[in-house]
Amino acid sequence: MADFHFQGTSALALDAKGRVTVPARHRESLVSLAGSQLTLTKHPEGCLMVFPRPVWEGFRAKVEALPMAASGWKRIFLGSAMDVEIDSGSRMLISPELRAAAGLVHDVLLIGMGNHLELWDAQRQASAEAAVLQQPMPDVLQDFSF
Template identity: 35%
Template sequence: MFLGTHPLRLDDKGRLFLPAKYREELSGGLVITKGQERCLYVFPTAEFERITDALAGAPVTARSVRAYGRVFFASASDEVPDKSGRITVPPPLRAYAGLTRDCVVIGANTRLEIWDASAWESYLQAEEESFAEISEEVLPGIL
């Protein structure tokens, strides 16, 4: 389970350090791909394989399944962190998420998300106001 908010910096070569608390879990490999709202999703390899299996079971005759799978897999990049816990974010993914220097890595349960720091702040400001209201819809009877 990935939790928390971790401010990080992208270096001139497009690399960033993974949050220290998750380096061991991700040391064997991970997959970075496009996420919603112009962030990047970072999945441990095993979680990406689980999602791949689930999508393989979806009907290929459904246009939305084909469209989502094309973008999701075509933009995916498998990475292995170096000994220091750094990963390289490929240029097309950096461009998609608008990543320049200041980034935020957030824990999102089974994945990490990489955001441009200012984009994350804007998103958080816009969504925090509705956070309490949507709990009834997202987690009915649980919280």
């Protein structure tokens, strides 16, 4: 698997059919890494995770290995997972169920998160970011150098 990292934020819009155009800066990596095959699933923070299929397969294996005590989370991640492809118009179709779960209506943000992307409703993400900034710096970042 090629070395890649998704980063940055793209402001996008869902069309009337629930499709979003994949930005060129991510499209080439997604096509070469996954042959345009993606998997979308719910994220606990209220957005969607967008995985290139090979990355999803690794994530899915970890989720499947979780103990019975985590069956609710397994259901959230695996039960809501949908396989999609980037179409000839460079768009991915977001199912009505996943759009509703993430509150996606029109204005969305596609955010690079290293080995996957997150798809957020723009207002929901702004609120989530504001809440994070109101909190003290977590201990795991105390020794992080800026």
